[in-house]
Amino acid sequence: MIASEQFQQAIAGAGLPVPEVIHGDGTLYRFSTNGKRMDQSGWYVLHDDGDVPAGAFGCWRSGLSQTWCSKDTQAMTQAERSAHQQRMQAIAQQREADKAQRQHDAATAAAQRWEAAEPAPADHPYLAKKGVHAHGTRVESDGFLIVPMRDTNGKLWNIERINPANFKDKKGLLGGRRTGLYYSIGKPKGVLIVCEGFATGASIHEATGDAVAVAFNAGNLREVAQALHSKYPRLRLILAADDDAFTDGNPGITKATEAAKAVGGYLTKPHFSGERNDKETDFNDLHQQAGLDAVKACIEAAAPVAQEPAFPPLEGAGDGGAWPDPTPLPDALPPVAPFDAELLPHALRGWIVDIAERMQCPPDFPAVGVITALSGLIGARAVVAPKQHDDWRVVPNLWGLIVGRPGVMKSPALGEVLKPLHRLESTEREQWQAAHEAWELDTKVAELAGKANEKQAAAVAAKDPDKARALLAPTEQPTEPTMRRYVVNDSTVEALADLLVENPWGLLVYRDEVHGLLCSMDRQGQEGARGFYLTGYDGNQGHAVDRIGRGHSYVPRVCMAMLGGIQPGKVQSYVREAVNGGAGDDGLLQRFGLAVWPDIQQEFKLVDRWPDTPAKQAAWAVFERLNGLLPATDDDPQEWRFSPEAQAIFYEWLIPFETGIRGDDLHPALVSHLAKWRKLIPALALIFALVDTPDTNGVIHEGELIRALAWAEYLRTHAERLYAAALIPETTGAHALLVKIKGGKLCDGDGVLWESFTPRLVAVKSWAGLNSVDSVRKAAELLADYGWLARETVPSGDTMGRGRPSDRYMIHPALLAGGQA
Structure with missing residues (x-):
């Protein structure tokens, strides 16, 4: 065959x-x-x-x-x-x-038919027979009553059509969805009643005034109840069952009971007085037999049903003695050194402390911001020779990154320390505008003079060709003035290249949220942009920028300081990808030498006073003075060197530092970060010298270098915290989940603790850091690794073998007993 x-x-x-x-x-x-x-x-x-x-x-x-x-x-x-x-x-x-x-x-057809239908009249045969109002139903041209079937988002998927000549003939559209759909009557106010049929729901609503969800059949009760419980977790759900006493297995009571157990809801059924026939099964039948008061009494008598366990017991895990003692989770983040105001040059110290105190933000934020801003202002106008005889030179443009969750005043702190640069740029713009207007006049005058010479040349060309030729000779045209830029916020690489051609000594790139810039450069086709920024960190290298359809332009010196903020979760995921061979594994992230991730003070102190004006004026004066810093020549920067005492201190630091990063004790990602300190430390010393001791004839003394080395000790702790994302497991979510478990937050609506859970059950609670299935799964996996949970894979129940297996996690019995395990 x-x-x-x-x-x-x-x-x-x-x-x-x-x-x-x-x-x-x-x-x-x-x-x-x-x-x-x-x-x-x-x-x-x-x-x-x-x-x-x-x-x-x-x-x-x-x-x-x-x-x-x-x-x-x-x-x-x-x-x-x-x-x-x-x-x-x-x-x-x-x-x-x-x-x-x-x-x-079917949904498309349902929407079209619903729009075409008319509101159901009160005397429709079905409504008249059942003794209920229309409650928003409609009637089609053939007389069929139609009831919309919607999901919890209100989307219309199907309609139930009730035959006016045969009330048992109730059908949805062929192929249409039914599972989880319902028709709502009334608005929920503390109580929501779920029942099978429309007439049943109408009778209940008219008797109680409570909101009703019509599930259309017994098999859909559980799906509808669970959907509504997810949407309205605080509402009391009552399952109003049909009492199919004359049908084997009583499907009405059975299915309603299952639904009530699934959501920890209440259950009731109609109570008929006297003899009842096999047609009397639901609350509409009770309405017609005994009136609406009888219906209301039954609803009020609804009794709670114990919620069924989320899962059957895990084999072998029911006995608390079978569980090993859990291992404490590692700390989510390594500790960091607090910021000491003595790290700042004297001229800036009072201003930064005042900003941090008034904003109630970590002083690390404005401190890193002001040093990075000054490094951009200085740019390549001054360099430092870290070694006494070598030709190695360091440009002091630095990259700063502050890490903090939303709402901890990252942007306001940085905005405050950038105000001096914005004022300088505003003044520069006014001066440039005046110069540009004068240039436009000079250009017009030159054009008029050229035209006059042309006329004269035409008049004498025949008689005196030499004079005509002299009149037509090119004349020197006025040069268009350029405006110095200080801060660039959001610019393409091509536009940034043009700005750096006009500002060859450098500028500051500021991004309120650095993550967007980093991710944009990770995309395929952005290799050129990434290379441009990598070059910009050096501060003294040229770079060619290719332009689509316009060849390329060459920037003789790409010098950029960079500053911005980033959220902890985003920086952790980026660090993890970057140090594990991702698109960011090229040292770009490691160039943020001034990266800080401070602890946030939990206690808020109200500070309402005027800013420290003398401290602010002193700090802004530093910006004004460094704005006038001139290079040695049009092409060469000032050159600063260490004093003999400072040189000895630098070598004393450099030798063990180089030995340490060349060993095998540190993670490669941290080594890559620390290697950039060959530039960072001399650059900081130069900046401090230009701020506090500018009149030393290009000599950096030991005080400025010692301050820079103190920054190194402080920044080392923050670098270790930053790269901990690659060195230790991601424990933040695990800690948060464990706190919820210990606090008894994993429970049903009646406060009964769950013995086990799936990631989806936790994710729907939308707790911070645990608001997605993936984040909960990662947290639960780590807790399982440390013995706080036991994981079991549950195969798909599909008879055709479809669907993926799911994971569920049993909670350590000691936690369920209220202990700390």
């Missing part, structure tokens, strides 16, 4: 009409299962092009779905089994795609 005939027999054996023609090309085909030509509820897929023909079939209307294979899987070779699994997965994907398309088509 050929495969298609065997496949047809399997379809017939499942009780479905057999399609006349079977196609074995692996495409999903539809067929009628009720004898009507237009019906397409049946479906099948057959692969008949390999060694082992296989397929699947089913009926959308009945929910039937079966797989078929011409060969028992136990008798298959490994290759055949693998091919069969791939085909089954492909079939499942086709079926899901077909299902999604059918639901989409």
Whole structure:
């Protein structure tokens, strides 16, 4: 027997009409299962092009779905089994795609029919028979009452059509979604009642005034209840069951009880007085038999149902004695040294302390900001020779990065220390504007003079060619003035290159959120931009910038200081990727030598006073003075050197420093960061000298160098914290989850602690740092590694083998008992 005939027999054996023609090309085909030509509820897929023909079939209307294979899987070779699994997965994907398309088509049709329908009249046969109001339902031109079926977001997916001549004839649109959909009557105010049918819901609402969700059938009660519980976790949910006492298994009570247990809700059923017939099952029947007061009394008598455990017990984990003692989690972040105001030059100290105190932010923020801003102002106008005889020169442009969560005053602190630069730029712009206007006048005058010379030349050309030639000779044109730029916020590499051509001694690039800049340079095709910034850190190198369709431009000296802020989570993920071979693994991040990640003071102190004016004036005067700093020549910078005493101190630091970073004791990422201190330390010493001791004839004394080395000790702790993201596990989320568990926060609506959970159950609570399934899973995995949780993989319950297995985590019994394990 050929495969298609065997496949047809399997379809017939499942009780479905057999399609006349079977196609074995692996495409999903539809067929009628009720004898009507237009019906397409049946479906099948057959692969008949390999060694082992296989397929699947089913009926959308009945929910039937079966797989078929011409060969028992136990008798298959490994290759055949693998091919069969791939085909089954492909079939499942086709079926899901077909299902999604059918639901989409049904939703479109439902929306069109709902818009075309008229409001249901009060005397509609169904409403009159049931004794209820319309409650927003509508009626189609054929007299069918229609009830919209929506999800918790309000999207219309389907409609239920009630036949006015046969009230038992209630159907949705063919292929339309039903699971989890409901029709709401009224607005929730503390209580929400879930029931099966529309008439039942209408009677309950009219009796109680409470909001009602109509689930349309018993099998949908649990899905609707769970969806509503997720949307309204604080509402009391009451499951109003149909009492199908005359039906085997009483599906109304059974399904409603399951739904109530799933959400920790309440359960009630109609109580009929006297004898009842087999047609009296729901609250609408009770309404008609005994009135609305009887319905209200039953709703008020709803009793709580204990919520079922989220999962069955894990095997072997129920006995607390079987659990080993958990290991304490490592600290989430290494400690850092607090900022000491003595690290700052005297002329800046009072201003920075005043800013930090008034803003109640870590002093690290404005301190790093002001040093970086000054490094951009100095640029390449002055350099330092770290060695006595070598030709090595260091440009003092530095990169600063402050790390802090939103709301800790990163941007306001940086904005305050950048104000002197903004004032300088404003003054420069005014002067440039005046000069540019004068240049425009000079240019016009030169144009007029040129035209006058042309006229004179034309008049004498025939008689005196030499004079005409002299009149037409090119004359020197006025040079257009350029404006000095101090701060650039958001610029393309091409525009930045143009600015650096006009500002060859350097400028400051400021980004409020550095993460966006870093990620933009990680994208494919941005290698040129990344190389440009890498060159800009050196401060004394040229760089060619390619332009699409316009060749390239050359910047003789790319000198950029850079400053910005970043959030802890973003910097941790970027560091982890950068040091593990990601796009950022090229030393760009390590160039942020002034990177600080301070602890945030938890206690807020109200400070409401005028700024320290003398301290501010002293600091701003430093900016004004350094704004006038001139290079040695038009092309060469000032050159500063260490005094003999400072030189000896520098060598005393340099030798053990170089030995340390050349060893194997440090993580390569930290080594790469510290290696940039060959520039950082001399650059800081030069900046401090230019601020506090500018009149020393280009000599940096030991005091400025010692201050720079004190910065090195302080910054080393912050670098270790920054790169801890690559050195230790990501523990922030694990600590947060453990705190929630210890605090009894993992519980149901009645406060009963969960014994186990899935990441999704925790993620829906939207706790900080635990608001996604992935973040909860990572945290739970780490807690499992340290013995606080036990993980078990639960296979998919799909009979066709579809779906991924899921993870659940059992909580250590000592934590459930209120202990700290």
